[in-house]
Amino acid sequence: MHAIGPLDLASLYHQTEHHYFAVTCPLHRRFNACVNGYFADLHINEWNLLFIRVGSGLLGDGLDAILELIPRTVVPVRTMVHRDKIGCVQEPLANLGFTVIETTTAMVLDLATFAPAAARGAPPQINLTYNLDDWAGPVGSAFAMSAEWTAHYQARHQLAMDGGEDLYHFTATIQGTVVCALTLSMIDQVARLNDVGTHAAFRGRGYATQLMQASLAHAMGLGARWCFLEASALGVSLYRKMGFKDLFEYQAFWRGPLPALTPPHSGETAVG
Template sequence: MKKDRLSAAVWDHHQIEDYFFSSISQMSQHISESVRAYVTGVETNSLNFLLVIDVNEQTAGDLQRGIRLLEEKTYVPFAIVAVEPDSQILAVIQQTGFVLDADSITTAMQLDLVDWQMHNVSVMEYDVRCVDLCLDDWAIPIESAFETDDAISEQYQKCHQAALDAGKNLQHYTLYIDELPVCSLTLSRLNNFVRLDDISTVMGKQRRGYAFALINHVLNKAKQDSATACYLDASRDGNGLYRRIGFKPLFEYQGLSRK
């Protein structure tokens, strides 16, 4: 993949995307310019995957090599996430037992922070804290929202702790109501760009404006710290929230997994 094949925003999205996932991975590798591998070691296929970010005449072969690599080197299930797979890539996917997971289609989005202004937030009194020194609180909304078990949550928390210990530029934020962690997210930074991941609200507390408040708080701080753009990947459920904040779609990813 060449930079001039993509818009500047899409290129920057892929750069900070690579920074975040490589930061929390036990193994990450660029199979080629178009195919990247990330293995966190967490025992769920959504956190170990091959990422296809561009399609050209070599991509199908590169994907085959990536599948063989992960089959030989990892013990955890893994998925494939692809941008606009062509017929050759779809053939490889079918031959190796992967099928489209309709629930895992995501939209890559960008927000221009230069002209963005923080929204008024009308939720009850809350407190937002950077909890890099207390990831237990950050993990509570994530475990609840994504309905993971304690083992998966602990494994994922260890990935983030390892990234912090290695000096990666990740920050973990939690919104508290009455001293209880209700909503969390992760902010990663590369140069003047930031990215949001792990946006989650405790079950039973959703659709009350907590995620909106937390994202606005974190984006405002990032802007004050000279960030010029923010990126994220939105599920269908979260798409409307991010559009209200000001994010604009760049492209779609399709997720594929083995049954």
């Protein structure tokens, strides 16, 4: 395979990002190559929100489109902005009531250089599972989801799988207890990791690393050369130890829910 430059890697990252969110969210709208919106759920719950992601491409009329959309959206809005676009969007978002929250890091691993590390202690049992009940437990626990929201999230993944999307769900089990889970997605032989989560009582034992290594080996078996992920500040050091390299940073902005004159009856208003 020919060498891929940084800009091409960023484009591949956004390709995997859009694929993952588009297949796991009930509604989405692609404003242009730079700006995408994803409606997280059709049901009213604490995670019922609109994701807007502003990437590496040209903003074009995408900024105007989201600035027109956001005031009409009563659910919470989380906007992820590529570091190079912050100067363009920060003031308009502040005028709409957004606050700056966390920073995340887009990362890439060249699978040609991937070498699994030796396991520490007794290795967990690693499974590629089609039983999403097993997978959902650690994910819901790790991301502090309520039982209701975890069920909605699981249902969305099940719907994507039933539709033939290339999602693979891995779990790690210790003495019959599922302690860790993640999602591997594939598009055009490019891989992405999401939902890496470990039950709090089992963190710090290397289970997530071993689970990721197994999923990366699976991706290589499917022909993947590159794997991407988005890391929180707490996860960056772990992923760097595994060989992932920083691509760019996202700055997250948050606006809470607005008082609704009438209850929203569908997601079309939010993203359409």
